[in-house]
Amino acid sequence: MRLSRRSVGVLAMxxxxxxxxxxxxxxEDRIKPLLVMISAQFDNASxxxxxxxxxxxVGRLYVVTANxxxxxxxxxxxxxxxxxxxxPGESFEAKLxxxxxxxxxxxxxxxxxxxxxxxxALPFEALGDTTQLRREHRVHSIGYPRATPWFSRPSPDIxxxxxxxxxxxxxxxxxxxxxxxxxxxxxxxxVGLIQxxxxxxxxxxxxxxxxxxxxxxxxxxxxxxxxAVIPPTSAPSAPAPSAPAPSAKxxxxxxxxxxxxxxxxxxxxxxxTCAVSRQREAYCWGNxxxxxxxxxGGASNVPxxxxxPPGVQAGVVYVAASHACALxxxxxxxxxxxxSSGQASGVEETITAKPRLLSDSLKFRTLALGNRxxxxxxxxxxxxxxxxxxxYCWGNxxxxxxRSRTPVRKENMRFVTIRxxxxxxxxxxxxxxxxxxxxxxTNKKLTIGxxxxxxxxxxxxxxxxxxxxxxxxxxxxxxxxxxGYCWGQNLRGELGLGKAAPPSDGSPAAISGRSDFxxxxxxxxxxxxxxxxxxxxxxxxxxxxxxGNGTTVDSSAPVQISSQENFFTLYAxxxxxxGLTRSQKILCWGDNTxxxxxxxxxxxxxxxxxxxxxx
Amino acid sequence: xxxxxxxxxYAVAIGFAVCLRGQAAxxxxxxFGLKPAGGPSGYNWRADRCEGIFVQEVAGSGDLxxxxxxxxxxxxxxxxxxxxxxxxxxxxxxxxxxxxxSLRSRxxxxxxxVRGAQAGASxxxxxxVLKIENLKGAELGIVAWMRxxxxxxxxxxxxxxxTAADLSVVLQPGAELSEAYISFSRLGADGKPVQQLxxxxxxxxxxxxxxxxxxxxxxxxxxxxxxxxxxAGVLKNGGxxxxxVLLYLPAN
Numbered sequence: 001m002r003l004s005r006r007s008v009g010v011l012a013m014x015x016x017x018x019x020x021x022x023x024x025x026x027x028e029d030r031i032k033p034l035l036v037m038i039s040a041q042f043d044n045a046s047x048x049x050x051x052x053x054x055x056x057x058v059g060r061l062y063v064v065t066a067n068x069x070x071x072x073x074x075x076x077x078x079x080x081x082x083x084x085x086x087x088p089g090e091s092f093e094a095k096l097x098x099x100x101x102x103x104x105x106x107x108x109x110x111x112x113x114x115x116x117x118x119x120x121a122l123p124f125e126a127l128g129d130t131t132q133l134r135r136e137h138r139v140h141s142i143g144y145p146r147a148t149p150w151f152s153r154p155s156p157d158i159x160x161x162x163x164x165x166x167x168x169x170x171x172x173x174x175x176x177x178x179x180x181x182x183x184x185x186x187x188x189x190x191v192g193l194i195q196x197x198x199x200x201x202x203x204x205x206x207x208x209x210x211x212x213x214x215x216x217x218x219x220x221x222x223x224x225x226x227x228a229v230i231p232p233t234s235a236p237s238a239p240a241p242s243a244p245a246p247s248a249k250x251x252x253x254x255x256x257x258x259x260x261x262x263x264x265x266x267x268x269x270x271x272x273t274c275a276v277s278r279q280r281e282a283y284c285w286g287n288x289x290x291x292x293x294x295x296x297g298g299a300s301n302v303p304x305x306x307x308x309p310p311g312v313q314a315g316v317v318y319v320a321a322s323h324a325c326a327l328x329x330x331x332x333x334x335x336x337x338x339x340s341s342g343q344a345s346g347v348e349e350t351i352t353a354k355p356r357l358l359s360d361s362l363k364f365r366t367l368a369l370g371n372r373x374x375x376x377x378x379x380x381x382x383x384x385x386x387x388x389x390x391x392y393c394w395g396n397x398x399x400x401x402x403r404s405r406t407p408v409r410k411e412n413m414r415f416v417t418i419r420x421x422x423x424x425x426x427x428x429x430x431x432x433x434x435x436x437x438x439x440x441x442t443n444k445k446l447t448i449g450x451x452x453x454x455x456x457x458x459x460x461x462x463x464x465x466x467x468x469x470x471x472x473x474x475x476x477x478x479x480x481x482x483x484g485y486c487w488g489q490n491l492r493g494e495l496g497l498g499k500a501a502p503p504s505d506g507s508p509a510a511i512s513g514r515s516d517f518x519x520x521x522x523x524x525x526x527x528x529x530x531x532x533x534x535x536x537x538x539x540x541x542x543x544x545x546x547x548g549n550g551t552t553v554d555s556s557a558p559v560q561i562s563s564q565e566n567f568f569t570l571y572a573x574x575x576x577x578x579g580l581t582r583s584q585k586i587l588c589w590g591d592n593t594x595x596x597x598x599x600x601x602x603x604x605x606x607x608x609x610x611x612x613x614x615x
Numbered sequence: 616x617x618x619x620x621x622x623x624x625y626a627v628a629i630g631f632a633v634c635l636r637g638q639a640a641x642x643x644x645x646x647f648g649l650k651p652a653g654g655p656s657g658y659n660w661r662a663d664r665c666e667g668i669f670v671q672e673v674a675g676s677g678d679l680x681x682x683x684x685x686x687x688x689x690x691x692x693x694x695x696x697x698x699x700x701x702x703x704x705x706x707x708x709x710x711x712x713x714x715x716x717s718l719r720s721r722x723x724x725x726x727x728x729v730r731g732a733q734a735g736a737s738x739x740x741x742x743x744v745l746k747i748e749n750l751k752g753a754e755l756g757i758v759a760w761m762r763x764x765x766x767x768x769x770x771x772x773x774x775x776x777x778t779a780a781d782l783s784v785v786l787q788p789g790a791e792l793s794e795a796y797i798s799f800s801r802l803g804a805d806g807k808p809v810q811q812l813x814x815x816x817x818x819x820x821x822x823x824x825x826x827x828x829x830x831x832x833x834x835x836x837x838x839x840x841x842x843x844x845x846x847a848g849v850l851k852n853g854g855x856x857x858x859x860v861l862l863y864l865p866a867n
Contacts, residue, residue: 148852179672
């Protein structure tokens with residue numbers, strides 16, 4: 001009897017799940033299909049490691065791994081083969097995606113023609129929260145040590161420390177072959193990507209940092225797609241035993257059919273909002289005076305699909321006051337909206353009403369949009385520069401030295417991350433140094449440290465290296481310690497200094513009361529922040545309800561919004577805020593004159609309201 | 616007075632050296648791509664070499680790795696001497712690279728040394744880091760190699776450590792083997808085989824665990840020159856690995 005590949009996969013799943021007759025698979029068995037085993041062939045050597053499946057559709061399957069598994073310095077592996085848990089004995093060719101980060105030691109692999117893989121339902125809901133990891137918590141590692149696939153030791157290791165940068169665990173044994181494998185908490189939820197051994201400590205990158213980078217590249221990371229939690233294997237209240245029921249239809253169809261959001265537009269100062277659905281379609285809502293919704297028609301108070309060309313899938317959307325761009329999973333940029341200075345496209349038109357491909361040759365890691373200009377960091381990274389990439393800009397910004405309808409490379413300007421706002425562009429360097437370029441609004445001097453209206457990158461004098469920076473009339477950065485720093489305009493308490501006065505020399509000052517920020521989002525006269533625990537906080541002007549706490553009273557110190565939701569990311573518009581939650585909902589609050597809250601009304605809301613998921 | 620004059624000379628020399636080091640744009644150890652571990656033993660520049668403990672990226676390899684081509688090290692005791700004399704035979708005057716590893720499990724120690732063409736065929740290796748790490752001779756692997764000018768391939772050189780004798784090659788499998796086979800041939804001046812001395816001879820050790828080195832017997836050769844060693848391993852979990860290295864051997 002000849003078994004079809006799908007039958008083999010189903011039987012393998014059944015076998016994996018059957019510790020005893022009709023027993024439910026253990027947490028460990030259940031998550032193993034998320035991991036692939038990798039063999040990379042170089043000219044004179046081979047390397048083994050593991051990888052984690054982050055997404056798949058009918059065409060492609062995406063895997064994240066440690067970059068050093070598939071690259072050696074500037075050399076790429078000549079061929080890469082991956083093995084899947086549900087297809088024992090078979091291996092499949094994988095291609096290196098252009099996205100990789102040497103300093104973070106992260107790379108992406110793509111397996112084409114994924115339909116032939118008959119992918120079972122993968123437990124993407126098994127996502128842990130590293131902010132909950134504490135010293136002495138138990139963790140499990142799974143990898144490919146000594147060519148032993150999906151190997152995990154029977155006894156767990158112990159967390160030594162966990163931060164946003166790295167998870168260190170006291171590893172009884174970890175060795176060659178674990179790289180790119182998964183680190184799981186004691187509920188078998190993914191918490192990290194294993195990378196290094198510094199005996200007796202093993203090191204892994206936390207999933208939040210890892211997935212943040214992947215989303216920045218435009219990947220649709222499926223983890224956390226559902227709120228379901230795998231019960232601890234020892235829990236006495238575990239569900240009654242039942243036979244595992246492999247899905248008869250491809251799970252991609254199941255997952256793709258589930259409505260929800262995968263990303264929200266990054267940016268500043270818009271009276272509109274954009275987001276990406278789980279089906280990788282871009283949607284925008286709110287003001288459309290300049291075509292910034294990327295679709296014909298007037299303003300919309302419900303999400304409206306951006307008219308990207310057929311077959312183009314969006315990964316991330318970036319927005320400014322009146323234009324927007326989407327990066328596809330191939331990292332090509334499509335832009336639309338106001339085009340008075342060529343900030344959206346090279347075509348001589350004042351408004352680019354429908355998305356246009358910016359360039360078919362420039363592939364971007366990330367974008368940052370400002371008033372009448374756009375910038376992007378080019379991929380791939382140059383390995384020698386440890387993650388910094390060349391800056392390209394287009395549009396019009398005299399202090400940035402840009403007046404071009406096509407992207408031009410800015411000499412000697414290389415950054416790891418960039419963010420724009422009005423006429424400001426700020427970026428971080430590999431060593432955590434922060435630089436800003438440009439000016440504030442016309443006739444309004446903006447202080448960057450002690451300098452005003454900088455035409456060249458000015459290094460911001462922060463007391464510690466920064467993870468991120470956002471520029472605008474006021475700018476903020478998050479230090480590696482989690483402390484937030486703001487500087488610049490402080491009309492309504494938007495610097496968040498509490499009762500303290502801003503430094504007279506305009507230098508950055510620490511935000512009052514919190515030192516656990518993961519990211520800060522700058523609005524026009526208000527600011528919001530997300531803590532490492534996913535709590536959303538806002539401060540500054542509350543005239544339009546932007547603080548989301550049910551009042552219109554300004555606050556010069558961070559206040560928590562009226563929601564217990566755990567947030568992945570936020571967007572601070574001109575007078576409204578939206579946030580993407582871990583459960584992939586979008587909540588918005590504040591001004592709704594143009595329908596930018598997306599809830600089908602035009603009424604301002606002082607507390608978060610949900611944007612209906614796309615159908 | 617003489618002492619004072621000398622002290623002044625030393626101070627100038629040290630200052631000049633520090634100044635030169637400060638001006639060096641690049642860390643000389645950067646080319647080896649290792650991330651130093653913390654502490655006094657961290658992999659770092661140490662006067663003339665890079666040496667110490669590093670943080671290991673844990674990509675694996677099922678390959679057979681050449682970890683030693685030297686005189687037997689199990690009788691060598693680094694803790695008993697201040698320096699270990701390394702000496703080697705080389706067919707021509709060329710730059711020679713030396714690399715020493717720890718073979719202890721999860722002990723990521725390495726020494727990298729580059730000797731210029733005119734630096735001679737020996738090196739007195741300070742043992743201070745080996746002492747801190749309590750590394751015994753039997754836990755060390757060490758190789759020296761150069762680029763063969765005639766055929767532009769790396770050739771490993773026979774290395775004598777201290778007074779130890781009996782040259783051996785040590786290979787380390789990344790995954791467990793069920794058997795290993797050896798082929799050995801002499802090469803001509805152009806790098807092509809001219810005489811087959813061994814052909815697929817099984818070692819018959821019975822046990823080749825992952826990560827543990829095993830030594831290979833080298834036949835006595837009457838002609839000094841280049842030789843090719845090909846080791847093939849049958850992986851216990853299926854598949855096979857091969858490793859080919861070129862050796863320079865003096866005549867016995």
